[in-house]
Amino acid sequence: MSVPSCTQIVLAARPQGAVRASDFRQETVPLAEPAEGQVQLQVLYLSLDPYMRGRMDERKSYAPPVPLGHAMEGESVGRVIATRHPDYAVGDIVLARTGWRSHANVAAAGLRKLDPAAAPVSTGLGVLGMPGFTAYSGLRFIGQPRTGETVVVAAASGPVGSLVGQLAQIQGARAVGIAGGARKCAHVKDELGFDAVVDHGDPDFPALLADACPDGIDVYFENVGGAVWQAVLPLLNKYARVPVCGLIAQYDGAPAQGPDRLPATMREVLSRSLTLRGFINTEFAAHYPDFLREVGEAVASGRIRYREDIVDGLENAPRAFMGMLKGANFGKLLVRVS
């Protein structure tokens, strides 16, 4: 019998500006036996998420960088193919941090079992996983929209934005989405049911956003940064809340040129008593069971809708990831690994 092997994508170089294909390298490595307390997984779906861009840089962030030559980090849904832990049987479907790999031995302690009868298992990486919980916790604990208020979110067809808007509506607020292109905008309005949507690629974007928010903006859920913020800032109402969970538009950016936009932002923070609050969803981990129950029920009943963008083959992960950083994905981006 041949030695079992694992395909993986490693970080080959730290990006200089925009991520390039040469920053990644595909390798085939032997797959060891699982150790006591571990299970061996065959990865079914790998999640690609904007936060991974930060892990490619050496810069200190909320988590340490991926070391050069190591597999890219990431969460996936996998099937147990060998087990050395009594709670897990071969065939179980679990959520795990395997990285960008076809197979992995992982400690059973960090796993969560998924029930394929409750929802498609891929949702554990999206609407019922980390992106969904980011939307849920940021909106509930920081944004705190009240009835009749206006909530704006960018990347509104993506896994975080799509849930932010739908949850805002459930809480009685008005949801205004920002997305790129007619196809995504139509999805946000017609399929997800946002009250309004604005195309950030339209030359009149700032004016269109103002039109879509006649009563100003009470909550801006910041997951993109960059130019969208400049259009949002003048529309923020007194006491507006800005949960900040991502800045995808500036992850790849060159060193920032002028003018310096910080003084104007600080002036508005002061004069309109704004709250800007960064967060990582793990801060609210105690509320994860509430999230799973509430959003799980709403997904099961069809009240909350979601969209996945599934790419086939681990070898295509780098290209799909680079596309996502430019907004090319349409829905939660997943790689079907096997």
Next chain:
Amino acid sequence: MSVPSCTQIVLAARPQGAVRASDFRQETVPLAEPAEGQVQLQVLYLSLDPYMRGRMDERKSYAPPVPLGHAMEGESVGRVIATRHPDYAVGDIVLARTGWRSHANVAAAGLRKLDPAAAPVSTGLGVLGMPGFTAYSGLRFIGQPRTGETVVVAAASGPVGSLVGQLAQIQGARAVGIAGGARKCAHVKDELGFDAVVDHGDPDFPALLADACPDGIDVYFENVGGAVWQAVLPLLNKYARVPVCGLIAQYDGAPAQGPDRLPATMREVLSRSLTLRGFINTEFAAHYPDFLREVGEAVASGRIRYREDIVDGLENAPRAFMGMLKGANFGKLLVRVS
């Protein structure tokens, strides 16, 4: 008997960049009789505060601008010299929004009586007035320092900063002040009793601030903006809180040149789960009685110390105000009007 008159300083021109003497004009105008429900005041002390700079601009802020040709706005301590309201007698000392004037007729409804036996009446414009309440409310409701945490505040010899540090210590936190020049720094450390002080004019300011904050910064009380923020940002701890009550360093600024410092600020907001929260003390007005009682007792007992910088003569108000915007005052800046 000659017609009674009033001296006042009006806004003659909107500043272009730094405020100049020609932006003000002194006038003598007749003083009318007080109307029913009003009292007539002789102004004793006029308060000069950084927020007044904002009122000179046309730009929308949290309060409307002073119209050209109108008296500059401001709060003062005055003595009642005529009364048409039963609650006020000639000789009463009150806090009022008279503007930069020697005399004024004001509605009794907006006044607060001061008790000269409780504290020097000038403190009603400083440590026991609006600046003090800004320090108190921003620290208590936004900064929320915990025992052992580090609180940093700039303009630490001024009326807001000096109270922020002393209140932080009362709450069990470590107080680090930032001030300009050896004289102010010595006052902050030796008279006010801050745990450490750093001179923002020192060429090694960022490194000195880092040395003074070996455990990072948990609360940065932002009342200056500009270069100090750049030194503070890398030192902020995870979940640090930044109450923003003023930005004096950028009030006079030219249009902002590059580099654009906003992306770096937003990146830190995200990666360290920071809270930036602008506020105007009126938001917390319900807590004003608590403030007066708590801080009043601490001032009376000598536990909280304060310093006033008193300039004689209303005609010197513009020069004193311009100096304050450059940090020339040393303590709460007041004009002794009569």
